[in-house]
Amino acid sequence: MHAERHRGRAGIADFDFAQSPFVVIWETTRACDLACVHCRAEAVPFRRPDELSTDEAKAMLRRVRDFGRVVFVLSGGDCLKRPDVYELIAYGFELGLRMAVTPATTKLASPEAIGRLKDAGIARLAVSLDGSTPAIHDAFRRVDGSFEWGMKILEECRRIGLSTQVNTVIARHNVDDFDNLAALMSRLGIVFWEVFFLVPTGRAKPGDVATAHEYERVFEKMYELSKHAPFDVKATAAPQYSRVILQQQVAERRAGERSESPDTLTGGVMFSLSDGIGRARNVNDGDGFMFISHIGEIMPSGFLPIAAGNVRTDDLVSVYRNAPLFRELRDRSNLKGKCGVCEFVNVCGGSRARAYGMTGDYLESDPFCAYVSPRYRRVHEAASGVS
Secondary structure, eight states: OHHHHHTTOEEOTTOOTTTOOSEEEEEOOSBOSOOOTTOTTOOBSSOOTTSOOHHHHHHHHHHHHTTOSOEEEEESSOGGGSTTHHHHHHHHHHHTOEEEEOOOSSTTSOHHHHHHHHHHTOSEEEEEOOSSSHHHHHHHHTSTTHHHHHHHHHHHHHHHTOOEEEEEEEOTTTGGGHHHHHHHHTTTTOSEEEEEEOOSOTTOOGGGSOOHHHHHHHHHHHHHHHTTOSSEEEEESOTHHHHHHHHHHHHHHHTTSOOSOOOGGGGTOOOOOTTOEEOSSOOBTTBSEEEEOTTOEEESBTTBOOOSEETTTSOHHHHHHHOHHHHHHHOGGGOOHHHHHOTTTTTOOOOHHHHHHHHSOTTSOOTTOOOOOHHHHHHHHHHHTOO
C-alpha cells in the first residue's frame, strides 16, 4: 500500500545537494507561549527587536528561490507571533516556493488564523503532538490544554481542506508511547507523520535522549507502520532509519517476501508536499538542509547551531555552496569513528547534530546509532589485540 502511494511521483533522487538544499527552515521568531522541556530555540514569551524585518525576510525569500522550488518552512518559536507572517507566506508562494508552517499548539492558531494561512498559500500545516494523551503531551510542552488545542487545529484544517502533518519528538519521556501514538495518527486524517529524534541542544539534555537500542526498536516499528499506514512516515535527526529500511528490505527479498529492489523511498524516507514531489536521498545537517535563525544566521540545521554566515551580510546561496562548514558536512569521507567506515555511510551518515551535541565534534560518530559495521568491529578488535 505504501509503495503504491509513491508510484508515479516525481522523485528527486538526482537532486544535487552540493548546489541546493531541498529544505530550508526559517526560525521566524523565538517568541512562543509554550515552554517546552526540549525547546531547541529556548523560546521566550516576547519577540526580540533584532529579528529579521519584513523587508529583510522578503530579500531572503527571493534569494532562497534562486535554489529552485525548495520546501520553505516557517518555524519558531511560534511563527504566528509575527504579524507579517501572512504577508511573507503570500510573498513566498508568489515566488514559487513550497510554503509550510509549524505554528505552536496555542490559541493563536485560531480558525481565523488557519484560514488566513491557507489563503496566503500554505501547502501544509504541521502540528506537534508528543504524546498519545493530554497528560504526556502537556507535560512535555509545559502548558495545560496544548494537546487539546493541537487536536482543534487538525480538526479545523480538515474542515477547510488544508493538508496536515504531525511532528512528534521521540525522547525518553515517550519512547514507550510509540504504539499508542501510531494508533492516534491513524485516526487524525493526516498525510504525513514526521518523527523527530531528540538532539541534545537548547533546553534538551543528553539524559533526555532515549537509548540507541530504544531508537532502533522505534525505527523497526516505523518501517512496519509505513507498509500500511494511510500517511507517509519520515524520521528527522535520525538518518539511521534509512539503514534500517534497507536492512529490512534486503531481508524481505532474501525471504521471498519482496520482489522489488531495496528502495528507501518506499519506506517513507522523504519529505513531500501536496504536489507529490518527494526524495529518496536522506537529507542531513547541511546536506540538502539549511536553517536560518530569527536574526539571519545561516546554519546547517537548527539542531547544529554553528553559523557559517548571516543573510544580512552574506549571500546565502554562496554560503550553502561554498562555506567550509557546509562543504565539510557534505563530504562524508570526513566522518570519524564507526560512521566513517560504515557501509551505510552514503545512505545514512549519522546525525551530525547529535554527534556535535554529545561530543562537540560534528564529524564524530553518532553515539545514538546501535549499528556497528563488520569493518569497524574488525578494526577495533585489531587495535585491541583481540584475535
